[in-house]
Amino acid sequence: xxxxxxxxxxxxxxxxxxxxxxxxxxxxxxxxxxxxxxxxxxxxxxxxxxxxxxxxxxxxxxxxxxxxxxxxxxxxxxxxxxxxxxxxxxxxxxxxxxxxxxxxxxxxxxxxxxxxxxxxxxxxxxxxxxxxxxxxxxxxxxxxxxxxxxxxxxxxxxxxxxxxxxxxxxxxxxxxxxxxxxxxxxxxxxxxxxxxxxxxxxxxxxxxxxxxxxxxxxxxxxxxxxxxxxxxxxxxxxxxxxxxxxxxxxxxxxxxxxxxxxxxxxxxxxxxxxxxxxxxxxxxxxxxxxxxxxxxxxxxxxxxxxxxxxxxxxxxxxxxxxxxxxxxxxxxxxxxxxxxxxxxxxxxxxxxxxxxxxxxxxxxxxxxxxxxxxxxxxxxxxxxxxxxxxxxxxxxxxxxxxxxxxxxxxxxxxxxxxxxxxxxxxxx
Ligand SMILES: Cc1cc2nc3c(=O)[nH]c(=O)nc-3n(C[C@H](O)[C@H](O)[C@H](O)COP(=O)(O)OP(=O)(O)OC[C@H]3O[C@@H](n4cnc5c(N)ncnc54)[C@H](O)[C@@H]3O)c2cc1C
Numbered sequence: 001x002x003x004x005x006x007x008x009x010x011x012x013x014x015x016x017x018x019x020x021x022x023x024x025x026x027x028x029x030x031x032x033x034x035x036x037x038x039x040x041x042x043x044x045x046x047x048x049x050x051x052x053x054x055x056x057x058x059x060x061x062x063x064x065x066x067x068x069x070x071x072x073x074x075x076x077x078x079x080x081x082x083x084x085x086x087x088x089x090x091x092x093x094x095x096x097x098x099x100x101x102x103x104x105x106x107x108x109x110x111x112x113x114x115x116x117x118x119x120x121x122x123x124x125x126x127x128x129x130x131x132x133x134x135x136x137x138x139x140x141x142x143x144x145x146x147x148x149x150x151x152x153x154x155x156x157x158x159x160x161x162x163x164x165x166x167x168x169x170x171x172x173x174x175x176x177x178x179x180x181x182x183x184x185x186x187x188x189x190x191x192x193x194x195x196x197x198x199x200x201x202x203x204x205x206x207x208x209x210x211x212x213x214x215x216x217x218x219x220x221x222x223x224x225x226x227x228x229x230x231x232x233x234x235x236x237x238x239x240x241x242x243x244x245x246x247x248x249x250x251x252x253x254x255x256x257x258x259x260x261x262x263x264x265x266x267x268x269x270x271x272x273x274x275x276x277x278x279x280x281x282x283x284x285x286x287x288x289x290x291x292x293x294x295x296x297x298x299x300x301x302x303x304x305x306x307x308x309x310x311x312x313x314x315x316x317x318x319x320x321x322x323x324x325x326x327x328x329x330x331x332x333x334x335x336x337x338x339x340x341x342x343x344x345x346x347x348x349x350x351x352x353x354x355x356x357x358x359x360x361x362x363x364x365x366x367x368x369x370x371x372x373x374x375x376x377x378x379x380x381x382x383x384x385x386x387x388x389x390x391x392x393x394x395x396x397x398x399x400x401x402x403x404x405x406x407x408x409x410x411x412x413x414x415x416x417x418x419x420x421x422x423x424x425x426x427x428x
Contacts, residue, residue, distance in 0.1 A: 006209040007064045012340040013263035013295060014072055014189035019121055020197055024066065027207040027228030033059040035386065036223045036232035038212045039239030040064075041071035042188075042371060043364050045195045046110070046379035047238045052202035054387060059230045060196075060204055061223065063211035067192035070240055070371060073342035075261060075291045075303045077281040078111065079128060080104050080183045082377065083368040084351030091399055099395050101151065105182055107373030110380060111191065118201075120194030123296040127280040128183035129160075129168065132175040137285035138162070141178040156182040169282065170275035171327050177282075185281035185293045188372065215245050217361025234386050237363040238379070240345035240371070247357050252403035254353070254366045256343040258312055261303040262320045263295065263338040264331060272298050275328050290323060300324065300331060316341060344369045348404060354378050354396035362386070 006026075009015040035051050037044045040062025048060040062068070081104050088096040115124050132138040145159045158179040160168055165176055200206050207228070215223040215235055223230040237245070244250040267275075272294060276282070281293040292302040302324040313319045316339035325332045347353060347366035352374050354364050362385065364378040385393035 006211065007068065009065055009068055009072055009189070010340055010342075011338065012073055012189075012261070013299065013301060013338040014187060016338065017187065017190075017295075017297075018193060019190055020193045022193070022197060022200075024062075024196075024200070024206040024208040026209040027059075027061060027225050027230070029227075030229045030231065031059055031205065032231045033057045033205070034233045035059075035236065036061065036221070036230040036234070037236045037238045038215065038223065039069075039237065039241050040066040040192075040196065040206070040208065041069045041239040042192055042195075042375035043071075043240070043379055044236070044238030045071075045192055045199060046376050047236050047364070047383055048204045048206075049114070049195050049199040049202070050379055050383040051386065052199050052204045054383065056386075058199070058204040059232065060199065060206045061210045061212050061225060061230070062206070062208050065208050066196045066206065067189045070342045070344065071192045071375070072189035073261070073340060074188045074372065075281070075301065076185045076188050076293060076372070077128060077283060077291055078108055078124075078184050078186055078372045079281075079283070079370055080108065080180055080373065081370070082352060082374040083370045084347070084349055087349045087351050088395075088399065092395055095395060099392060103377050103392070105373070106380065107376035108182065108184075110376040111186070111372075114195060114198065115191075118194060118198040120191060120198070122187045122191040122194060124184065124186040124191075125279055126184040127179065127181055127278055128185065129177045129179045129280045129282050131165075131169070131177040131282055131284050132162075133173075133284040133286050133289075135175045138176040141176065141285065145178055153182075156180060168278060168280070170330060173327050174284070179280065183281070183373075186372070187296070212243070212245070215361070217358035219359070221360045234360045234362070236382060236386075237357075237361070237365065238382075239375075240343070240365045240367070242343075242345075249355075249357060249403075250363070253401060254345040254347055255404070257346050258341050259303060259305060259344045259369065260313070260316045260320055260339070260341040261301055262317050262324065262336050264300045264302075264334040265337050266298045267294075267300060267331075267334065269298070271330055275300075275330055290327070292324070299337065300328070300334070312341060315339075348402035349399075351399050351401070352378055352396070353401060354381055354393060356397060 034056040317336040
């Protein structure tokens with residue numbers, strides 16, 4: 001029997017500001033359900049809620065606490081589109097291009113609908129911007145803007161030329177940007193906990209401290225935890241779970257890479273008006289990127305990488321602060337109140353994994369750092385497939401993913417090398 005120890009939410013700005021401290025019990029004994037979902041992040045919780053909304057009985061198993069993983073720690077940027085769009089279009093042709101367009105804001109729609117329907121307080125705000133860290137990035141942003149406008153999206157997009165950037169952000173380090181007012185930002189942990197509460201109210205049986213140690217699909221799917229068992233019609237591995245449950249097809253697929261965030265003390269209204277008057281969430285165009293936004297209580301939440309070794313730094317605050325101050329010297333005296341990190345699940349071709357592993361066993365994971373929108377899209381696509389509507393699922397299931405051989409032995413070194421390569425490329 002595996003020794004199982006569960007963990008509470010890590011210390012972060014999010015954990016310090018949760019508005020629902022509900023504790024769900026651990027699974028004991030055998031329960032039956034139409035669907036058993038493994039993982040209590042956005043992917044799993046959104047799948048459980050969607051299936052419950054459709055009248056199915058659902059069990060959700062979380063090893064630690066709801067929102068313990070990336071969903072409760074992220075930058076909170078709700079970004080249109082999913083990662084790997086170019087690969088989807090290349091591999092699937094016209095059908096891929098249509099898919100990319102059709103789902104671009106689907107996760108936003110789902111999140112906004114649930115925030116309104118279930119009264120989830122998660123500080124949802126609109127306004128997101130990609131900024132050009134190099135002059136060449138601006139040419140790419142301009143081309144992207146033109147293409148999107150030609151597709152009829154001009155009403156919520158805006159291109160900001162270099163000379164106008166100071167009007168939007170109080171820094172002189174960028175070469176322009178692209179604003180998407182349909183995208184935005186939110187408090188991920190409160191969204192995840194709010195969706196879990198809505199699911200529980202609809203009858204989903206949620207179990208925390210219930211790590212899944214084995215599972216099987218096929219004619220009679222089952223899932224096993226240390227002290228319990230679920231017998232279900234369908235099993236969904238719902239989230240960026242690095243256990244493979246003996247499935248070779250999950251091997252070498254996702255590489256965990258560290259990403260870190262610092263939260264300053266609350267800033268004065270005058271500083272906020274100077275550095276980010278439109279309250280936008282911001283990402284730069286680098287592959288190894290900076291991302292930041294203001295929290296509802298006016299803290300700067302500044303995220304990115306600390307190093308290129310893919311090892312957690314000893315002092316996240318000390319590693320991240322210089323980069324933040326380089327961009328916003330106005331924050332040089334601001335105290336850092338919180339610093340934390342998490343794992344981003346990078347997939348080699350960047351396309352989220354939405355697949356069948358066996359009959360009645362689905363997997364959705366690997367959003368390569370763009371999971372807020374994409375998890376909700378993936379959850380709906382898998383829920384549709386379970387209910388017999390397979391059009392979008394079949395397209396994702398056809399995507400060829402690259403699996404890294406020997407990733408167990410050398411995954412960390414390969415990632416470190418890859419990041420170094422992209423960091424050098426970002427510099428020019
Ligand atoms: C620091 C950071 C910043 C990010 N910023 C952004 C951002 O700004 N915008 C954006 O779109 N995306 C961002 N992301 C990515 C995004 O957070 C993720 O893609 C998304 O949250 C993934 O959700 P998930 O449900 O698939 O996985 P997770 O949220 O990681 O959930 C997986 C859950 O499964 C549980 N689990 C693991 N093993 C087992 C088991 N054996 N049995 C039962 N349960 C198990 C874990 O405890 C965990 O709670 C960021 C990620 C990180 C780490």
